[in-house]
Amino acid sequence: MRYATPLLLGLSLTCFGLVACGDSSADSGTADATETAGDGDGDPTGDGDGDPTGDGDGDPSGDGDPGDGDGDPGDGDGDPTGDGDGDGDGDGDGDPVSCQVWEITYDLVGSEFEISDTPLNAGNQNNVLQEPYDEDDHVGPGSFVLHFQDVDGQPGGKAFINEYDMVMNFVVDGTVTVTTDLINDAGPVACGVTSGDINGDSVFWEPPAIQGHHSQGTILCEGQLCGLGGFMNGVPEEVDEVTDHPIDTFTFTNDFSSFTMPPTVVQMDGNSTTRWNFVGTEVSRELVGAPACVCP
Template sequence: MRSRLGPSFLLGLPLLLVGVTACGDDSSTGDTAGDDSSGGNPMTSTNGSTTTPSMTDDGTGTDASDTNPPDTTTSEETDTAEETGTTTGLGDCQVWEITYDLEGSEFEISDTPFGAGDQVNVVTMPYDADDHVGPGTLVLRFQDVDGDPGGMAAMVSYDMSIHFVVDSGVTVVQTDLETDAGPDECGVTTGMLADTTVAWMPSAIVGHHSMGQILCTGMLCGAGGLPNGMPVPMDETSDQPISDFVFSDDLSSFNMEQTVIAMDANSTTAWTYTGTEVSREQVLGPACLCQ
């Protein structure tokens, strides 16, 4: 079980160390007793006496042992089909899946003490530059409306590499994180496309996960609650705030205005997203988008 630490920031670097409790499946499988079948003479009743076939008026014998339980094959097959449908969740429609490159997006840190940790980190190559982050991708699905994407939009997955360095001259903080959400075929969040805007509900990347570490070296590390020269592991799952996406007419690009994702007395952290289409295809939609 990981510990849960409260929000803390150094030079504007979020240390929202949200603990994750490992939970196992406590359910146990009970013993199943088999049916007790007897392999005796079918003409013998349970009390040991002999069963004699009865005669009808036309002399035709009716054997009591010919009476069989109802055939449940059809019912079992139906149940299996229903279970299969529930598992796959596939609907009977095609949806549009569009993948966007997040090149040009900005991860900004501001309002740090004396401005020592302020920095705008841009999603662009080379990704190993001190003030660059990325690459990042976002996958959206749209309902098909008369052959074009429209209607409901679902954010299927989000991925972003965040590796950057803030050097104030007296303290250096190196952040190395891999962040993601999904994939979820019904969307970690959804919204209706109205004109060229999608207002997400909820207005967050639900289940946003960050994993990696932060390393601080220098005289200001202690002031921010970080050990000097000792990596601090990060494993956080939270709902990252987002704002409306405004698309181009053909949905080949979008922009999201700067949105604060974390704030405290020591810093403000915000994302500005820019997306450019890299692929588009029609795929079999889940039932939740086939409405």
């Protein structure tokens, strides 16, 4: 039985610290031996500010702010936010903000990953996303981050899947024992890995897939019949693949605080069929800046 399932990838954030150093020395009130301007500040420019730039502002960069020469405080990017990315929105990502959208994060507790149609039904199993995650027939944690256009202060218009994360660690124990240990993810993608118009309480995604879905980890088969499924007995098979993961329509509650997706075939071959049935429950909601590609 061979199957590779959706994705979670550990995202790392890199923080950059920028330090601007200025001259902290104080004038003594008497002329420096090397200056000739006669203003008593210790520099030869004659402007009385104590730095050699001649601009009279007291910092050595010549721009009126301390040290970096760009005219804004401290980080050298030319915008006044101090985040160093140059786009002026303060988020450090370098992308220009054109509008605000609703970012809602959904926990996927209660979702189900079903394996069926295995030979002699020996590998059939329904895996539920719930704690404790280390139970043989449990998976998780998992989450979706969705962006919604802002319509009169509420989510509306169009929806975008910004990010998906899922841990798949479960064991199917039958004629052979198959241990799946995968970390799956997609995104974050500012313009969405997929998107769809909100039609009443439903969103049909176009394309109907989580694009760029990455699965990474191992599948381990133990038993004398592993070779029938293309596995070596007791040898973990590495998985590292990017696919478009099929999804179906999301149906939301009126306030977009939860959604469901009907059972959807993810993969089908001669050895098995796998399906996801997603259930999402809101855990956070906020307005965030977004690029033009998601704006009304």
